[in-house]
Amino acid sequence: MKQGFYGRDTRVVAEELLGKHLCRRLPSGRIIRGRIFETEAYDGFEDRASHAHKGPTARNVVMFGPPGHAYVYLCYGLHWILNFTTREKGYPAAVLLRGVEGVEGPGRTTRHFQINSRHNEQVLSRVNGLWVEDDGREICAGAIHRAPRVGIDYAGAEWAAKPWRFIWQPSR
DNA sequence: TGCGCGATTCTC
DNA sequence: AGAATCGCGCAT
Structure with missing residues (x-):
């Protein structure tokens, strides 16, 4: 995807990433792909669930940078x-990749794709071995479910309740 | 310089 | 339900 794809409203990006392919060139040279089926949006200074809500730090500074980069922690x-x-x-914002087809969970996804701190701050690109492809197939909007984000109760009830998790459920 | 905790996952 | 495991973030 072009960088402009990411430079938009975080919830829109999170939703439109569903059905796209997360692509990775492994150290062996083999390329693996998986259709993204679950994402979460972390958006802006006010989002108390976001790492960025208290301002930039060594860890979260990537969130304040340009769009279309990997933030890995x-x-x-x-x-x-x-x-x-x-x-x-x-403007600090990012989309968390929770899962691709066949790989459920954010930690499992990075393990499966062999993603670690080496990828932090890198622009998403084929050259860097981590990128996203659109195969052109449309997904049915009706198959997209929204739900509260996972594991962020510390953010308080108001922010924890926001339905900023997006789940694509391919039918049949 | 020290210490508590987390955008999780696995096992018991 | 509890462990694993460590860099970050904030207080000292």
Whole structure:
């Protein structure tokens, strides 16, 4: 996808990523792909669930950068979590990749695609071995479900309740 | 310089 | 229900 795809409203990007292919060139040279089926939006300064809501830090600074870059961080000392930055430079926002077809869970996704801190801050591109492709197939909007984001109760009831998780359920 | 915790996952 | 496991973020 072009960088302009990511420089838009974070919820729109999160939703439109559904059905697109997460692509990765492994160290072996083999290329693997998976259709994205679950994402979450983390948007702006006010979003108390977002790493960025208290301003830029060493970890989250990528969220303040230009769109279409990978934001990868270590969670619970065990799991790498992959995000794509959205919106313009200076506006902190990102889409969390929770799962692709056959791989359920953000930590499992990065493990499957062998994604780690090496990819942090990198622009999504074939050259960098991590990118997103659109095969042109439309997905049925009716098959998209919205739900509250996972594991963010610390954000308080108002922000935890926002239906900023997007799940694509391919029919049959 | 120190310490508590997390956008999770796995096992018991 | 509890462990695994460590860099970040904030207080000291």
